[in-house]
Amino acid sequence: MARAHEATRDSGNGKVHAQSADLTAAPSVDGANDTDSETGFSPSRLAALAERGIAPLIIILFISVAVATAVYVYRVYVGVTHDAETRLSMMADMTRARLIQDTFSGSGNPIEPMNQTRLADAMPETASSLPVIVFAANPDGTIISSQPFVPETNGQNLNDVLRGAPDAYTQGRFAGFLDLHDNKATEYLAVARRIPMDRGYLMMAVARSDIREQWHREARFSATILLSMDLLVLLIGMAFNWQANRLRQLNETKTAERIRLATALSRGRCGLWEWDLEQGAITFSDSMCALIGMPAKETSLTISELEGLTHPDDVKLRDVAKEVVAGESKWIDHAFRLRHADGGWVWLRARADVTSDISDPERLHLFGIAIDITDKKKIEAISEQADRRLHDAIETISESFVLWDADEKLAMCNSKFIEQNGLGAKDSVVGCTRTDIAKMGDQSDLMAHVQTTDTPIVCRLKDGRWLNISERKTRDGGIVSIGTDITELKRHEEKLVDSERTLIATVADLQRSRQALQVQTQQLVELA
Known part of the structure; x- marks a missing residue:
């Protein structure tokens, strides 16, 4: 029903409180929506609002998780890079200090090529956690030692091995990415330190690919969780969108069916009604209200008020309720009159079955249909009057x-x-x-x-x-x-026949008398 009026009864007088629900996206018809009496929203309207609100929310959540994942991964990369740079700086400082202490201890000579072992010993133990390449060069930039040992680099200039190396070893303290002259397009994070007293330079480098591997190891688990959450949000959004479309189609189908039902009820001059016998609540559909000219929003009635609308010569509602409660009847079929809003009377034929509440089998309901039979009653009255006239006519x-x-x-x-x-x-x-x-x-x-x-x-x-x-x-x-x-006519006819016979007999007698007179006259003439 477009306005299905949920009813409750005030204690003592059985007052019916009916709330109406407006139809959303369709004309007002019977059964189109059931409005929540507390919130004032119908389920279909709430579903539409949820669909319009949740879809953007899911999109925003999806984008937020994706952005958060990207930011997190980037921050991990920045952190790994910074950590690698910090480690290189610490290693470079520690190696520089050890070389100054062990290798050069007072002599003004640069590092000799045969000091590979000392260079390895000067490196801190933490160096093993990163694949670090260490170059030791004299003041003009010529590489005199490397760790791990790379023979082909000895005797070469740092500028020939690492692009940008002149800036690195001339500045003394440098941290940044440099490229190798090995046609591998490999980029290294390099840290340079100047050995005091112009004794040379120390440069440490870590391949960016190794930093990325470390970054991948650290970010993989958390990023996988975040991406899984993002995928889950996407799947939830797709499922919600599918369910919303399916629900919309079902609602459209249901609304169309309700519109057809309401149209049929309206065209057929019918209305649906329900009577909760325990609470005394009577619920009218819109079409039922229209039959008696009652606005659907003003259907708050008591049983006494409803009986007040009933014609005094017709069935009593309380008597019907007593029969049903007593189990004397499982269905009702009564014709009665209700007062229309314009003051006239509307003949209705109400048919209903007695049903039980699913949650409470002892709670009885009457649910049925009421048909406007006013025109039928008028035709019956006209026909009855015509029959009476016909009977009077044939009787008279x-x-x-x-x-x-x-x-x-x-x-x-x-x-x-x-x-x-x-x-x-x-x-x-x-x-x-x-x-x-x-x-x-x-x-x-x-x-x-x-x-x-x-x-x-x-x-x-x-x-x-x-x-x-x-x-x-x-x-x-x-x-x-x-x-x-025609008895009298027959009697008159018989009298006429008798009179005719008498007349004929008289005429015959007269003729015989005349003939006798003629004979007598003839005889007298002959005698004379």
């Missing part, structure tokens, strides 16, 4: 009247017919055939006669009366028979 005529249907069963007759045939009450002969009526009455010869022509027939009854019977066929195959009592 002096002739007997009888109507036979196509099966030669008596459909209608007047009391004159009953009287002429010696029958009982009129109602006892309706539906009987001619043969049955012939057996019931005392004019069997008359009933056994079936007229086959349109020519009237004259019959004499057992009591001496005469009838002139005229029968005509109707369009549906029935027969209309009218019997006129």
Whole structure:
């Protein structure tokens, strides 16, 4: 129902409180929406709001997780790079200090090429955690030692091995990325330190690929979790979108069905209603309210008020409720009148079945339909009035009247017919055939006669009366028979016949007397 009115009853008077729900994205029809009486929102409206609100939220969450993952991965990379640079700087400082202490201890000579072992010993133990390349060069930049040992680099200038090396070893303290002249396009994070007293330079480098491997190891687990969360958010969003589309289609189908139902109820002048017998709550649909001209938003009624709208001569609602509660009836079918908002009366025929609440089988409900039969009642009244007029008309005529249907069963007759045939009450002969009526009455010869022509027939009854019977066929195959009592006419006819006979006899006597006089006259003439 477009407005399904949820009802509760005030204690003591059974007052019905009905809340109505507006239809969303469709005309107001019966059953289109069920509005939450507390929030004022219908489920379909809440679903639409959720769909419009959650989809952008999921997109924002997806983007946020993706951005957070990217930021986290970048921060890990920056942290790993910074940590590598810090380690290189610490190693360079420690190696420089050890070389100054062990290798050069007071001599002004640069590092000799044969000091590979001392260079390895000067490096701190933590150097093994990173694949570090160490170069030791004299003041002009010529490499004189390396660790691990790379023979091909000895004797070469740092500028020939690392691009940008002149800046590195001339500045004395340097940290940055340099390229190798080995056509491998490998980039190194390098740290340079100047050995005091112009004794040379010390440079340490770590390949960026090794830093990236360390970065991958540290960021892989957390990034996988974040990406999994992002993928989960995406899957949830896709599932929600699919479910929302499916729910929208179901709602559209359900709404279309409700619109069709409401249209059918409206066109059929019908309405749905429900009666909670325990709470005394009566719920009307919009179409039901429209039948009695009651606005759907003003359907707060009490049982007494509803009975006040009922015609006093019709069924009592409390009596119906008592019958149902007592188990005397499992369904109802009553016709009654309700007062329309314009002051007139509307005839309704209410049909309903008694059902139990699923959660509480002892709680009884009446759920059914009410049909507007006002026009039918008007037609019945007009038809009844026409029938009365017809009966009055056939009763007032002096002739007997009888109507036979196509099966030669008596459909209608007047009391004159009953009287002429010696029958009982009129109602006892309706539906009987001619043969049955012939057996019931005392004019069997008359009933056994079936007229086959349109020519009237004259019959004499057992009591001496005469009838002139005229029968005509109707369009549906029935027969209309009218019997006129012509007893007086027959008596007059008999009198006329008797008078004619007397007159003829008198004339004959006169003729005989005349002939006798003529004979006597002739005799007198002859005698004279």
